Amino acid sequence: MSLKAGDTVEVTITHLEMDRRPAHPIPHMPAGAPSMLVAAEHPPVWYFLQLYGAVGADYEWTDQYQRSAEELSGFLADPKVKLCTLMRGGWPHGFFVLDARAEGICEIAYFGMVAEAMGQGLGTFLLCTAVHMAWDQPGTTRVTVNTNTLDHPRALPLYQKVGFRAARREVVTRTLNRDRQ
Template structure:
């Protein structure tokens, strides 16, 4: 009988925020045919598809342990917006904006599927998410967090686009 050995992962979460609208313009469409589509009445499988496709190699597991009701209540909350990046006709990434806290938007999720990484779409997607967050509602700040398990350029990309680290926490989990 095979025994599966659990691995202890230690990681650091960086919490960042942006307190004013950035000065950059909406990103220009690159050499790819791109669209950003706002979803409504998102089926749980669609959210979980992106969560797994984007997050599997970065150990995104927290939302896999939630009940269908918890998932549904978050994904389909009227103050949580889901956007899909379509590249050349196929879903290449997504982001979610959470406006449930007064005067704050949290960039809850942002990422690309494996086939879209390295094509220059990360900066495009992040800038679009940032400007969409500030454009859609009256907010005083935009927040996001990333961890040392995420893509190696994630923290740099957030800071390059105007986010400032405000807190760090160390965690560990068995995988």
Template sequence: MTTYRAGETVDYTVTYLEMAARPGYDWPATPAGMTGALLRAETPPVWYFRALYDAVGRDYAWTDLHASEDAEIADWLASPDVALYTLIDHGWPQGFFLLDWRAGATCDLAYFGLVPQAVGRGLGTWMLRTAILTGWAREGVSCLSVNTCTLDHPRALIQYQKQGFTPVRQEARKRLLSRDWTLAES
């Protein structure tokens, strides 16, 4: 593991992926031992989305939305073409995903992830397949998109590809860290 300090700049690569057809798999079976539910938030407050964003993204240097104004995020979350789903199990959020259909025929899996305490319990593949099929369930969708980067979980890119996404381009970027961050090795 490599630790970087707040104020340091890190290089990373963003990979953009697409899925041009609904996958052939069916809705996944609920993982063994899961007693909770996947719930769609109805007009979620900004604080709730920010809490999920930070809980999931803290270990992966998710900080982009910290610069966004609450009003901008509230408008985005209030759109009928944006849906936030939270996996609640054992009484607390285990992870979330956010689907964005505002681009018409393309559904963007804008955010996806589990909190650190939920990783390794078999929830990730189940939740990702559920997110993918939920994205495709809306009439008129002809493409599903997602992006990940080398700051994300080391298995994120592989998992997206296993579920049917294909990389379409990559982009090199730099990020000034606003807090200490440890790069997880794959």
């Protein structure tokens, strides 16, 4: 079914959580081009929005465009918020944001891969790394993440594969910003 920008659709949001550190170890970087995971220090708003748009444009990620630059800057500058980028072959392949501002909870607030990087095993590597880094945040007793039916169809199974379980679901309506297949 083809949907058009402006169509209103029902979207199921699945809130997932993990209440203990996974037994699997921190994974090794998959073989291939030179790679590194880079934690940004005081990232500028434009950098975050570029990653956010590169990963989320096809999945209706729009909420951060509604926030003011000052609000986003404050979020990114908070010492309990971490933005990490997977660089491979000299360009960003994916990123995640950890938000440990809530007592005992570290949320994987954003996670994703750019389309050109999918299918190489990097998403599993990056998510497992994000999960371990979330558990490394002081005082963490629960790690959370959410996904919805507009996200990549492999998102929910990937979260479940690394140990998240669905805590609750909610259905909302959204007006699409882009055409979808």
